[in-house]
Amino acid sequence: SYVLTQPPSVSVAPGQTARITCGGNNIGSKSVHWYQQKPGQAPVLVVYDDSDRPSGIPERFSGSNSGNTATLTISRVEAGDEADYYCQVWDSSSDHYVFGTGTKVTVL
């Protein structure tokens, strides 16, 4: 089955840039979506199709995808960005959706 690997945690100071990676075999050939989940809340879509933002999501959130790694970048990090972040793809070989292992972003 297809596996997506994320770092367990990322720490960043306010105003700096956080980069969250999502590793998968030839993930560059897939569309990657990213979700933000704050404690006690449901996940919220923050980036879709590798690099597009839903309406209402700040431009500080951006994404890229190439080779075996997709990346979610949060620029000018704010305290309110502290949350868990998950990548997600559709694995057509198994007809399964796959989520990454999740990354906890801590704002120092």
Add this chain to the structure above:
Amino acid sequence: EVQLVESGGGLVQPGGSLRLSCAASGFTFSSYSMNWVRQAPGKGLEWVSYISSSSSTIYYADSVKGRFTISRDNAKNSLYLQMNSLRAEDTAVYYCAREITILFDPWGQGTLVTVSS
């Protein structure tokens, strides 16, 4: 406003059954595929099941195949998950989520299922 509201969670003994419901509003439910996703306490997200808009296509995660059944009633704008032969490892918050071309948006607030004796 697009809204998804899950219900039906609770405490159930191992081997027991439970039926979850998800009430949809604010969009044309019959035009969208739907999914169930779960999250065990303190753990990550796990996709559970998919159903197409007309119920013609259904997929399950390997961990629930043969025990869970997804269904929908487009006339009632409702999605269901029948869970049988429940195990301790099925303990989780279960979310329903609307699908838009292989992504999930939005999600409901979730309902907690606890499998314990």
